[in-house]
Amino acid sequence: MTVIEPVQKFEDVQKGDLLITVMRKRQEGLRLVQICCAVVNNQYEVLYSFTDDDTYVLTNVRVMVGLNDTIPSICDSYPYANYYENEMAEMFGLKIEMIDGDYHGKFYRIDAEEPFLNEKAKEARALEAEEIRKAAEEAANMPEPEIKVVKKEGGVE
Amino acid sequence: MGIQSVIPFGPQHPVLPEPIHLDLVVEDEVVKEAIPNIGFIHRGLEGLAEKRDFNEMVYVAERTCGICSFGHGMGYCEAVEKVMNVEVPERAKYLRTIWMEFSRVHSHLLWLGLTADAFGFESLFYECWRIREHVLDVMEATTGGRIIFSVNQIGGVHRDLNEDQIRFLKGELDQIEKDLKNCEKTLFGDMTVQKRTRGIGVLTKEEVHDLGAAGPFARASGLKYDMRMTGYEAYGKLDFEPIISEEGDCYARILVRTKEIFQSIQLIRQALDQLPAGDLNVPVKGMPKGEALVRIEQPRGEAIYYVNAENSRFLNRFRIRTPTFANLPGLCKMLQGANYADVGILVVSIDPCISCTER
């Protein structure tokens, strides 16, 4: 069956909805064809592409991830996604947890450290990390709130 | 229980044309697990997109791989043309289709020769590569290059086919078809070929789908998926069906690829008959801005080109997802439980193009 110029769909999802969206795609019988990462506006843009074998429709799921954030691995739904995820972790410094078959940054064993992250993005990432650290310190140093126990006269309230 | 030993396979091995390292965990001549280690051919050419003008990046994209060279150049040009909304003229589309199909014929003939070499059939290896020289003569006569053609540009092509060249092309096609028909009897009838390939490395249709495999590797297990059916370039006007086989072993893969060579010869003849007159390219002005995803069918399977541009001479991101990257998990699955003596032919049967995988 010839499908001339099949449809390409783009869906934007939040980081928290990533796993359920991918599980739905698995349920529909779609095949994962690529995971691509790019640095756009000091954020990681991760694009997951799925295709339907019968209609050739390409569904792309886009997730915007902060430079210091961590995203979960989709290896539970698609076991062979580990190659794509290892590559992204090594080339971009994107933090992905629970990869099944994690090469820990030694997939291609290149000399350069995170070659696709340019200087501007590295500085922005360091600044963001600093801000997160400061916010965590302030939250730890805040005084504990006073808890007053109020007793009511007579009877249950 | 036997003793397990880890045998390194590659990167330098007589059967391997390209370096890939596999750690094979072997117990009593049976492979239990295969762990791939790649990175020998990683050059980082996607990083060159930040240093090269987007018009010149074609030449770098073409040199991703020497065998699938034309497909990479064409895919890159299509992706940038999609971003810039450029409509390529009809004649250029047909010319690209003709050269792409010649590229497919040469790649499959190369693979047939290497497979024959992998199980020791040297004379068949020489015969396939001799037939392949006809294809390379055609490429040299029409584009000037044997392996790297450099005829694609953003907006079309910059070489044309005249009447003499078309007559020469048709003569060479007839010769290739005749020579290959003689080889076919050996390929499909010989007892040694059958013994070495039947029942080896079987993958079912569900396994191939779950592993995300692509191209003739998947089609040999019954998965009917060929990107040419989506009608990019001039494929929408040509009449053909994907070739599939149900058995899923190494013999089925040889069958599918040989039949695809004959199918490609028919497609070239159809395209030559329908070749319209017209311009070769359109001028391209301005900078690319936006993103695009383009999928084409390379000889080894489906290749995806992603381009992200931000209104500058240099692209923000250029990424190729090559078919062998998708077929590697299938290889690891096939190697589990295989005999150590069959490792060579199993590795070659996925048609590995490691330089495509690692870019």
Place this chain on the structure above:
Amino acid sequence: MANVKRSPWILHYDGSSCNGCDIEVLASMTPVYDAERLGVENTGDPMQADIFLITGGINSQTAPVVKQLYDQMPRPKVVVAVGICACTGGVFKDAYNIRGGADTVIPVDIYVPGCAARPQAIIDGIIRARELFQKRSEEHDALMKEKKRERRQA
């Protein structure tokens, strides 16, 4: 061409190449171009090889492999760098993972440029390698004879 005295064997290895020069090297060995009529044979064993045909640039993964293959080959040996990537790094010279051509790791004797190098150029390189190999093995033979004489006199 000098008298035929030796029949050197070839070891072909792909460093970090796009594979174009490799298939041209193999095409030079197969019918139509047929370098094998010169007596050279493509072997997979570095310990039996005399001429090392290397293609492609060098990255940090490939460097130890190439060095090991070069060290495993017995002397006298000749190294031929096929293709512009093996000569200088080629179009990937400023890519982040390529160090340069083959001469960053091993000493190269003959450079064959081209992208991809044509079979005619490769056969020219093999013929020059053969002559260089003949010269080197004659020097090696003379050296061995000298050493034997010294040992006998001692």
